[in-house]
Amino acid sequence: MQYEGKVYRPWPEARSILIQTTLGCSINTCTFCSMFDDKRFKVRDIEDVFKDIEQARHIYPFVDSIFLIDGNVMAARTDYLIKILDKLRHTFPEATKISMYSGLNDFRRKTVSELKEIKDAGLDMCYSGLESGDPLVLENIKKRMTREHAIEGMARAKEAGIETLLSFIFGLGGRERSREHIEATTDILNITKPEQIAPMALAIQPGTVMEQEVQRGEFLMPTQMQVLEEEKYLLENLNIDTFYWGDHGNNLVPQKGFLLDSREEFLGNLNRVIKANPMAKENIIQTFSW
Numbered sequence: 191m192q193y194e195g196k197v198y199r200p201w202p203e204a205r206s207i208l209i210q211t212t213l214g215c216s217i218n219t220c221t222f223c224s225m226f227d228d229k230r231f232k233v234r235d236i237e238d239v240f241k242d243i244e245q246a247r248h249i250y251p252f253v254d255s256i257f258l259i260d261g262n263v264m265a266a267r268t269d270y271l272i273k274i275l276d277k278l279r280h281t282f283p284e285a286t287k288i289s290m291y292s293g294l295n296d297f298r299r300k301t302v303s304e305l306k307e308i309k310d311a312g313l314d315m316c317y318s319g320l321e322s323g324d325p326l327v328l329e330n331i332k333k334r335m336t337r338e339h340a341i342e343g344m345a346r347a348k349e350a351g352i353e354t355l356l357s358f359i360f361g362l363g364g365r366e367r368s369r370e371h372i373e374a375t376t377d378i379l380n381i382t383k384p385e386q387i388a389p390m391a392l393a394i395q396p397g398t399v400m401e402q403e404v405q406r407g408e409f410l411m412p413t414q415m416q417v418l419e420e421e422k423y424l425l426e427n428l429n430i431d432t433f434y435w436g437d438h439g440n441n442l443v444p445q446k447g448f449l450l451d452s453r454e455e456f457l458g459n460l461n462r463v464i465k466a467n468p469m470a471k472e473n474i475i476q477t478f479s480w
């Protein structure tokens with residue numbers, strides 16, 4: 191099987207086979223991200239993808255789950271995606287799940303009937319990066335997506351019946367916009383009602399624009415306490431039934447489960463860490479307003 195450049199998959203897909211369908215990310219401008227800085231976006235030749243699928247069949251006697259990489263595979267043409275999904279469903283009839291990365295703008299650029307065709311061809315779910323619901327944070331990180339785009343894209347996926355996991359980043363508003371960031375992010379999650387959510391704490395990646403912004407003092411890293419308080423605000427104010435993947439390796443209090451069943455337990459875990467945090471006094475003053 192052919193893999194070009196750095197390869198990523200979401201951590202819930204750790205047991206999936208990875209089929210490289212696109213190369214890179216069609217956005218590639220987000221200031222905090224270096225995932226695909228080694229390649230230009232390209233949709234792979236369909237015959238090459240088919241060869242990889244056939245080879246994977248020879249390697250793996252049983253495949254439960256398949257994840258299409260790289261970044262925003264949904265940017266590819268609808269007929270191309272349908273052919274890939276058909277091939278996967280015929281080659282791996284035992285698979286219970288096929289998923290991919292999709293930008294929220296990619297949903298928005300397809301019609302609901304196109305998205306329904308893609309779902310009917312075998313797509314079970316998508317992973318989409320929201321990052322923040324705050325318009326200013328979205329502008330600062332150069333995501334090329336507005337809050338309105340995100341809401342519209344999610345509405346289209348919902349209408350087509352495509353399940354979505356939305357990921358976002360605690361601390362992405364920095365020290366000065368922590369409150370606005372988490373309030374707007376919680377609000378957009380309540381509006382869009384994703385079936386799954388995955389919050390992760392900000393970690394500066396080497397070689398990114400954000401790393402330079404931190405070095406120049408233009409972006410002030412949030413304190414640990416702010417990150418904890420963001421998660422607390424989120425848990426206290428989300429009113430949707432969703433699966434909470436709060437167990438990313440960057441998170442200070444790893445926890446996952448159905449939100450409605452686990453909210454009190456998650457808040458208890460957070461409050462214990464907030465109380466015990468040796469930086470608490472200094473940081474509480476910085477986040478006093480909420």
Ligand code: SF4
Pocket residue numbers: 215216217218219220223224225226261293319333
């Ligand atoms: S965060 Fe997502 S959309 Fe932005 S550059 Fe990275 S992979 Fe592309």
